Amino acid sequence: xxxxxxxxxxxxxxxxxxxxxxxxxxxxxxxxxxxxxxxxxxxxxxxxxxxxxxxxxxxxxxxxxxxxxxxxxxxxxxxxxxxxxxxxxxxxxxxxxxxxxxxxxxxxxxxxxxxxxxxxxxxxxxxxxxxxxxxxxxxxxxxxxxxxxxxxxxxxxxxxxxxxxxxxxxxxxxxxxxxxxxxxxxxxxxxxxxxxxxxxxxxxxxxxxxxxxxxxxxxxxxxxxxxxxxxxxxxxxxxxxxxxxxxxxxxxxxxxxxxxxxxxxxxxxxxxxxxxxxxxxxxxxxxxxxxxx
Amino acid sequence: xxxxxxxxxxxxxxxxxxxxxxxxxxxxxxxxxxxxxxxxxxxxxxxxxxxxxxxxxxxxxxxxxxxxxxxxxxxxxxxxxxxxxxxxxxxxxxxxxxxxxxxxxxxxxxxxxxxxxxxxxxxxxxxxxxxxxxxxxxxxxxxxxxxxxxxxxxxxxxx
Numbered sequence: 001x002x003x004x005x006x007x008x009x010x011x012x013x014x015x016x017x018x019x020x021x022x023x024x025x026x027x028x029x030x031x032x033x034x035x036x037x038x039x040x041x042x043x044x045x046x047x048x049x050x051x052x053x054x055x056x057x058x059x060x061x062x063x064x065x066x067x068x069x070x071x072x073x074x075x076x077x078x079x080x081x082x083x084x085x086x087x088x089x090x091x092x093x094x095x096x097x098x099x100x101x102x103x104x105x106x107x108x109x110x111x112x113x114x115x116x117x118x119x120x121x122x123x124x125x126x127x128x129x130x131x132x133x134x135x136x137x138x139x140x141x142x143x144x145x146x147x148x149x150x151x152x153x154x155x156x157x158x159x160x161x162x163x164x165x166x167x168x169x170x171x172x173x174x175x176x177x178x179x180x181x182x183x184x185x186x187x188x189x190x191x192x193x194x195x196x197x198x199x200x201x202x203x204x205x206x207x208x209x210x211x212x213x214x215x216x217x218x219x220x221x222x223x224x225x226x227x228x229x230x231x232x233x234x235x236x237x238x239x240x241x242x243x244x245x246x247x248x249x250x251x252x253x254x255x256x257x258x259x260x261x262x263x264x265x266x267x268x269x270x271x272x273x274x275x276x277x278x279x280x281x282x283x284x285x286x287x288x289x290x291x292x293x
Numbered sequence: 294x295x296x297x298x299x300x301x302x303x304x305x306x307x308x309x310x311x312x313x314x315x316x317x318x319x320x321x322x323x324x325x326x327x328x329x330x331x332x333x334x335x336x337x338x339x340x341x342x343x344x345x346x347x348x349x350x351x352x353x354x355x356x357x358x359x360x361x362x363x364x365x366x367x368x369x370x371x372x373x374x375x376x377x378x379x380x381x382x383x384x385x386x387x388x389x390x391x392x393x394x395x396x397x398x399x400x401x402x403x404x405x406x407x408x409x410x411x412x413x414x415x416x417x418x419x420x421x422x423x424x425x426x427x428x429x430x431x432x433x434x435x436x437x438x439x440x441x442x443x444x445x446x447x448x449x450x451x452x
Contacts (some may be wrong), residue, residue, distance in 0.1 A: 002336060008297065008360060010313035038356040039337035042317070051314070055361060103426025104341065104405065107350040107359070166451070189426040 001134070003041035010053040014060060014138070018165060020052050022140040025162035028052050032074060032113025035105045057243040060112070065089060069171040073112025078103065080111055090171045092131060092180040092198055096123045099182070102190040115151075116160050116166045121192040125152055128169065129223045130179060130198035130215045132170035137161070137167040145170075155221040175211070178202040179287030181279040184217065185271055187262055191217055193272035199279035201238070203287045209233045209242075212283075214222070214250055214276060219257035219268050226250035239282045240277070247276030298354035299363040303328060304372035311357045320345040321359035322369060330370040330400050334429070344401040345369050346383045370400035373407070382448035383407055392441030394432035401428050406442055414450040418443070 011017040020028060029048035031037060040133035054060065062075035069089045071080060080086050081097040100106055100114065100123050114124045115135070128148035135146045135159055146159065153159050160166060174180065184196025197216045204210040210234045214226040229250035236242050252274035259265035296311040310325050314332055322331045322345065331354060334342035337355040345354045346368035375379035380388065383403055393399045402425060409424045410416070416424065421442045422435070431439060
């Protein structure tokens with residue numbers, strides 16, 4: 001057997017899971033889809049003493065729209081991928097999900113699991129920040145909401161407390177006249193991307209850039225926001241030159257990629273710049289369509 | 294180490310065992326249910342050889358625990374046919390189009406393609422390549438697998 005021994009619980013209700021979490025704290029690792037955790041356990045890189053399997057908690061699997069879009073943390077990624085509410089109300093999320101590994105992984109991997117895992121190379125944390133998502137964290141006796149920006153705390157780390165679980169992610173709608181794009185580049189389909197980003201572009205009534213968001217994956221210890229590039233676009237008339245400039249600023253000033261086995265830091269900067277240009281052009285087209293609609 | 298009783302349906306047959314929680318589903322299928330058609334390649338969710346259907350959906354059995362299958366319905370490659378002389382159309386297509394050489398990866402490809410072709414009766418070559426992108430083959434260069442999938446789509450949807 002590959003994983004080291006552990007104590008196993010498979011509670012049927014959220015309350016029972018939170019009870020276990022309050023008893024065992026960080027000793028107990030929640031098991032969501034397990035598509036990152038179990039490989040790490042097979043290599044014994046992860047050796048949790050206690051595993052709390054959340055898969056029997058059906059109350060955490062849902063996609064609802066009341067005001068904003070709400071996704072239960074244990075919703076599997078393939079369900080969100082093919083969900084009409086997601087496609088309509090969070091098209092950026094809809095566009096990003098097929099980039100998560102392969103269909104077999106998305107059949108098991110969960111939305112909340114991927115977010116709470118906080119892998120800098122993964123797509124969903126980037127989407128959460130671009131869309132100003134909010135996370136609902138729950139413990140046995142309390143619940144609180146966290147802004148996506150306050151949720152991620154570096155490499156594989158979040159600000160969840162030892163007795164808390166991520167139970168729901170809320171995606172507010174995009175502002176009016178906003179276009180979006182998600183793009184990434186991987187060596188092979190389904191691999192972790194060498195670089196990628198989520199882009200939003202909001203136009204004002206004159207068709208100038210009112211606001212934007214540029215959030216990158218795998219070029220830092222978490223999702224990286226290109227604040228200087230975003231500032232460079234503010235009030236500007238959208239053009240290929242402006243998008244190119246934003247890509248240069250984002251890749252040279254806003255990020256400090258480490259480089260990895262598949263791409264040097266320089267190449268990651270190069271890719272990020274090129275993808276920024278393309279993503280902004282696509283977001284601009286979609287923003288114009290949104291204005292006409 | 295404590296054991297947990299599990300009841301699993303595999304290929305419409307009920308199995309009951311006591312398992313340690315750390316037993317991987319792939320090892321359970323091979324060693325306790327004795328269904329060795331499911332192959333184990335990388336054991337960390339990359340190669341797709343261990344793909345099975347879990348409640349009808351393809352998943353990688355090497356990155357799931359056997360205890361998690363308790364009460365669920367599984368299908369492995371053995372479930373395609375029980376008759377060696379009468380292969381499932383998907384298997385027949387792999388045979389005819391030379392969709393395998395050493396055959397190690399084949400069970401994973403078949404279990405990935407079975408639900409895919411049931412839901413997508415006329416996939417394009419590009420769609421087939423995307424559908425099988427989570428399965429690695431080191432022999433064929435994939436072209437014959439793509440051909441086999443196309444042929445299988447015809448066979449499976451011809452009355």
